Amino acid sequence: MANPKKKHTRMRTGMRRAANWQISAPSMAVCSHCSAPTLPHQVCKECGFYDGELILPRKVKKKKDAEGGGEAPA
Ligand SMILES: [Zn+2]
Numbered sequence: 001m002a003n004p005k006k007k008h009t010r011m012r013t014g015m016r017r018a019a020n021w022q023i024s025a026p027s028m029a030v031c032s033h034c035s036a037p038t039l040p041h042q043v044c045k046e047c048g049f050y051d052g053e054l055i056l057p058r059k060v061k062k063k064k065d066a067e068g069g070g071e072a073p074a
Contacts, residue, residue, distance in 0.1 A: 029040040033049035043049070048056035 027040060028037040030036070031038045031044040031047065031049065032052060033044060034047040036044060036046040038044045038046070043055045048054055048058050
């Protein structure tokens with residue numbers, strides 16, 4: 001059986017773990033209807049369209065929010 005000959009140092013263990021902890025930004029697609037950034041293969045949250053079809057009819061908002069807070073900066 002394969003057996004390690006030497007104990008790995010804490011530094012070496014830490015470097016191995018530190019190399020994989022970073023997360024990456026989700027890949028984004030562009031909505032074909034409203035050109036908003038959306039997750040790929042999912043209904044657009046802005047307009048409710050998917051593949052050129054209206055899937056989720058959106059309710060008409062009474063007051064217009066000026067929030068763009070949930071958007072990814074790009
Ligand atoms: Zn859209």
